């Protein structure tokens with residue numbers, strides 16, 4: 001029979017949005033979250049304070065009817081403001097149409113709103129400080145340890161959705177049960193690939209009267225080849241700044257062990273940023289160093305009763321600003337697939353799970369690759385004249401062939417076509433751009449007849 005009750009693990013952004021979708025479909029939903037309720041306690045500093053929200057995340061938020069409320073929480077970022085080592089800046093628009101912008105949003109405020117809206121449906125209850133410790137897929141029970149009392153309780157479940165982030169216990173339980181390997185060509189696998197680079201969050205405070213000390217409507221990047229600094233604006237006039245560095249070696253976290261070494265590094269590499277980060281050394285040592293990894297696993301569901309969603313299924317590195325956007329898209333796709341089976345009194349979760357995984361897994365893998373590629377683009381390519389020429393040409397080709405040539409960044413951030421298609425088309429487009437710019441230093445020198453021919457042959 002159609003289950004009446006669904007258990008969601010994790011009240012992060014994706015778990016909360018999933019609970020809203022399910023409640024709107026008429027389910028009763030219980031969400032279990034290991035942390036305390038962030039609405040009554042301070043959100044810890046130094047953990048992804050703001051995020052870039054883009055089209056794929058906005059679309060599902062619109063579907064559940066929340067964008068009106070969320071709009072006031074957004075700061076548009078029209079492009080990248082690239083800071084060179086001398087402190088010169090160069091603005092690079094993200095898109096070429098008015099709506100082609102991404103938005104900075106407070107992760108905590110968005111998460112709180114989603115939890116409020118989930119509870120406001122009247123069909124969602126959220127239990128805090130309850131950490132999943134064990135799942136019995138045959139008996140359909142899940143055990144929790146209360147983070148305050150240490151008490152362990154076991155609850156039955158009809159259907160379980162693991163939205164418990166990249167370190168997902170639900171994923172581990174599924175893959176332990178399946179005997180998954182870390183690497184496998186043809187069997188179940190559960191891989192956690194560390195990037196070898198980590199991040200540290202810092203802050204540019206607001207100026208007098210909450211004014212922004214650097215350009216407000218941009219995502220700032222200080223690209224330095226092997227590493228970079230970025231900054232995204234907050235509504236209160238401050239910026240959340242994130243330093244991405246290798247863990248070991250030259251110019252790495254391993255070298256920055258004293259206040260003097262941190263300040264000297266910033267003086268040499270990011271002098272204009274240092275001028276507006278008064279609490280650099282203090283924040284550097286107070287805030288945690290966050291590690292970055294890519295999670296890939298197969299399968300994403302188990303025993304006809306358990307499904308993974310969001311980072312639990314596909315933790316990705318943050319360089320395309322898509323982790324949460326992709327997780328929101330997962331929730332929207334799950335809802336569409338449930339729509340497809342809506343006439344069926346006996347919701348066939350086996351089919352729902354299989355179709356969801358068939359649709360989302362290739363896309364999860366594609367955005368994981370694209371996010372890794374984009375680290376190189378952000379920390380290095382954005383300062384390369386050839387990259388800038390190709391970017392300008394890509395906009396020109398998009399004007400000539402708006403349905404067939406869309407810059408890769410735009411396909412990922414401003415369109416809804418599947419990530420795997422964006423990846424595949426992006427490779428072909430890049431080959432075309434390389435061919436067309438091989439002997440050119442400006443767009444006027446590019447043979448546009450050849451461009452039309454190549455696009456016709458390879459992309460139509």
Ligand SMILES: Cc1cc2nc3c(=O)[nH]c(=O)nc-3n(C[C@H](O)[C@H](O)[C@H](O)COP(=O)(O)OP(=O)(O)OC[C@H]3O[C@@H](n4cnc5c(N)ncnc54)[C@H](O)[C@@H]3O)c2cc1C
Nearest residue numbers: 010012014034052132164165310311318321322323324325
């Ligand atoms: C530095 C950085 C920058 C980023 N920037 C962007 C960006 O610009 N745009 C973007 O789209 N994404 C970005 N991301 C990614 C984004 O933060 C994640 O993709 C998103 O938070 C995933 O949401 P989620 O709900 O799936 O997982 P999470 O946000 O990790 O939430 C999982 C929840 O499950 C809970 N939980 C974990 N284990 C248990 C357990 N055993 N029992 C019960 N509950 C549990 C956790 O406490 C948490 O509340 C960034 C990430 C980082 C690190």
